[in-house]
Amino acid sequence: MDKPEKKGNRRDFIFTASYTVGAIGIGATIWPLIDQMNPDSSVKALASTEVDISQIEPGKSVTVLWRGKPVFIKRRTQEEIAEAQSVSLDDLPHPEKDQDRVKKPEWLVMLGICTHLGCVPLSDKGEYNGWFCPCHGSHYDTSGRIRKGPAPTNMEIPKYAFVDDNTIKIG
Amino acid sequence: MSENYVPSSKFGKWFNDRLPLLTLSKHLTDYPTPKNLNYWWTFGGILTFCLISQIITGIVLGMHYVAHADMAFSSIEHIMRDVNYGWLIRYIHSNGASMFFLAVYIHIFRSLFYGSYRSPREIIWILGMLIYLLMMATAFMGYVLPWGQMSFWGATVITNLFSAIPLVGESIVTWLWGGYSVDNPTLTRFFSLHYLFPFLILGLVVLHIWALHVPGNNNPIGIDIKKPSKDTVPFHPYITIKDLFALLIFMTIFAGFIFFAPNILGHSDNYIEANPLVTPKHIVPEWYLLPFYAILRAVPDKLGGVVLMLGSIFILMALPWLDSSKVRSTVFRPLYKKFFWLLVIDVLALGYVGAMPAEGLYLLIARVGTIYYFAHFLIVLPVLSRIEKTEPVPLSISEPVLGGMLKPEMARSDRKDV
Numbered sequence: 001m002d003k004p005e006k007k008g009n010r011r012d013f014i015f016t017a018s019y020t021v022g023a024i025g026i027g028a029t030i031w032p033l034i035d036q037m038n039p040d041s042s043v044k045a046l047a048s049t050e051v052d053i054s055q056i057e058p059g060k061s062v063t064v065l066w067r068g069k070p071v072f073i074k075r076r077t078q079e080e081i082a083e084a085q086s087v088s089l090d091d092l093p094h095p096e097k098d099q100d101r102v103k104k105p106e107w108l109v110m111l112g113i114c115t116h117l118g119c120v121p122l123s124d125k126g127e128y129n130g131w132f133c134p135c136h137g138s139h140y141d142t143s144g145r146i147r148k149g150p151a152p153t154n155m156e157i158p159k160y161a162f163v164d165d166n167t168i169k170i171g
Numbered sequence: 172m173s174e175n176y177v178p179s180s181k182f183g184k185w186f187n188d189r190l191p192l193l194t195l196s197k198h199l200t201d202y203p204t205p206k207n208l209n210y211w212w213t214f215g216g217i218l219t220f221c222l223i224s225q226i227i228t229g230i231v232l233g234m235h236y237v238a239h240a241d242m243a244f245s246s247i248e249h250i251m252r253d254v255n256y257g258w259l260i261r262y263i264h265s266n267g268a269s270m271f272f273l274a275v276y277i278h279i280f281r282s283l284f285y286g287s288y289r290s291p292r293e294i295i296w297i298l299g300m301l302i303y304l305l306m307m308a309t310a311f312m313g314y315v316l317p318w319g320q321m322s323f324w325g326a327t328v329i330t331n332l333f334s335a336i337p338l339v340g341e342s343i344v345t346w347l348w349g350g351y352s353v354d355n356p357t358l359t360r361f362f363s364l365h366y367l368f369p370f371l372i373l374g375l376v377v378l379h380i381w382a383l384h385v386p387g388n389n390n391p392i393g394i395d396i397k398k399p400s401k402d403t404v405p406f407h408p409y410i411t412i413k414d415l416f417a418l419l420i421f422m423t424i425f426a427g428f429i430f431f432a433p434n435i436l437g438h439s440d441n442y443i444e445a446n447p448l449v450t451p452k453h454i455v456p457e458w459y460l461l462p463f464y465a466i467l468r469a470v471p472d473k474l475g476g477v478v479l480m481l482g483s484i485f486i487l488m489a490l491p492w493l494d495s496s497k498v499r500s501t502v503f504r505p506l507y508k509k510f511f512w513l514l515v516i517d518v519l520a521l522g523y524v525g526a527m528p529a530e531g532l533y534l535l536i537a538r539v540g541t542i543y544y545f546a547h548f549l550i551v552l553p554v555l556s557r558i559e560k561t562e563p564v565p566l567s568i569s570e571p572v573l574g575g576m577l578k579p580e581m582a583r584s585d586r587k588d589v
Contacts, residue, residue, distance in 0.1 A: 034346075037346050038345065043351070043354075043356065068352035119327065133450075137528075
């Protein structure tokens with residue numbers, strides 16, 4: 001007689017099925033409560049910005065706000081470009097070629113956010129003539145690459161495009 | 172304490188038969204307390220006062236504050252200038268946070284010195300550490316609400332700590348912010364949680380006191396005592412009046428800050444409205460978080476710094492199992508006593524360099540301080556608690572000398588008159 005054993009299996013199945021349905025139900029209930037904290041539609045809607053760059057002189061930069069974050073748009077001088085391009089990749093904690101960080105060598109467009117803990121670095125400061133973060137002492141070069149200090153990576157390059165010679169669209 | 176408590180009034184009897192709440196009153200009256208408790212034991216009561224004071228002033232401030240990135244800063248100025256006694260209530264609340272931490276640090280070091288975290292009081296200690304963690308979270312979120320420069324950039328730096336987590340770090344930070352930077356969604360959720368957390372703390376405080384009343388108070392000589400006996404006194408009036416006296420002294424100092432130096436513990440940059448384009452030259456957290464901030468900056472690696480900073484707090488939870496000395500109180504541990512005071516100096520030094528720029532000598536001190544902090548708990552305490560020859564411990568509080576020890580002349584107590 002294998003009937004009692006069979007009965008046990010049926011019960012196990014019901015238990016397992018109930019637990020599974022219960023767990024899915026609880027998960028489906030909790031998810032909206034967690035996901036409501038993610039960026040909402042109105043925040044996502046502000047995801048692109050157009051900037052007129054015709055007024056920026058060589059060596060100068062402007063800072064614009066994109067998604068609540070500062071974006072540095074720097075018109076680099078020939079010396080700064082040469083300095084950025086001449087660095088050996090072996091000297092970089094986060095090796096990236098300058099050519100890969102810009103669309104036109106003259107224009108450096110990057111998020112002005114220190115990759116350590118999110119402060120805004122100061123321009124034309126630090127040991128590498130680029131940026132210096134006053135919060136915890138990270139030094140960046142003229143390509144926005146980390147050279148010294150606690151920041152782990154180079155300053156981030158946002159998605160951007162040249163709409164025409166005088167306009168950049170960020171995002 | 173009699174087990175069968177009977178209220179004296181007729182209504183009391185009727186009520187207590189249905190809900191035995193009044194039975195708890197014996198914990199405020201004849202609860203037997205070691206008779207040698209010194210003033211370091213009054214900080215539990217002081218902390219209860221701090222919590223209640225923060226909750227009451229906080230509820231009142233919440234009636235006038237506006238949790239919106241465009242209006243928060245001016246609503247704080249509105250409280251300071253227009254609301255009747257708004258300046259007083261806000262100064263009590265902002266300085267109250269500092270006084271709360273001052274008291275909690277004394278309370279924690281008291282526990283460390285007298286071995287109050289040791290068996291059988293581990294749960295009390297861990298509940299206390301959870302309260303301390305919630306306090307730090309609450310204070311941090313509260314500091315963001317005025318939406319000044321320090322609020323904004325402090326929030327940015329602290330939330331960015333989570334970006335050090337491999338793989339999911341960035342998503343967690345975006346989730347915490349509700350956007351791509353600290354902004355209005357961050358402010359509103361911080362306000363919501365800042366309102367909630369004190370009540371969670373209150374719940375943990377109830378458990379903390381409940382767990383305390385199971386074994387009863389530790390005492391300066393750290394021995395187990397019979398309760399009730401001639402080693403104990405009833406909680407009321409002996410401890411209530413002593414706690415009240417200490418509380419009055421504490422409130423005098425508190426009032427000194429509120430009326431004569433209300434901004435001395437704050438940062439002037441927080442009277443500038445938040446600006447996401449400009450980071451203040453020198454970001455510092457509130458003074459009570461400085462030792463941890465120093466540890467964070469002492470490590471030249473992002474993930475490493477965050478791990479050590481969190482580790483420095485969580486290591487305390489393991490304390491009851493790191494210390495295996497047969498003697499609880501440091502009074503009878505002459506060698507450990509020296510290291511205890513070294514730890515106190517170490518934490519104060521870390522706090523000092525945490526407020527200074529992370530460079531040169533300050534950075535060196537922060538690194539040495541961090542190394543000692545961890546060495547104290549992971550090496551000094553476990554090793555010393557096994558090998559140190561402790562001094563003889565008295566058998567009771569009343570008879571420290573006559574207790575039949577081998578060397579009665581070495582018996583010691585904090586009080587000379589018992």
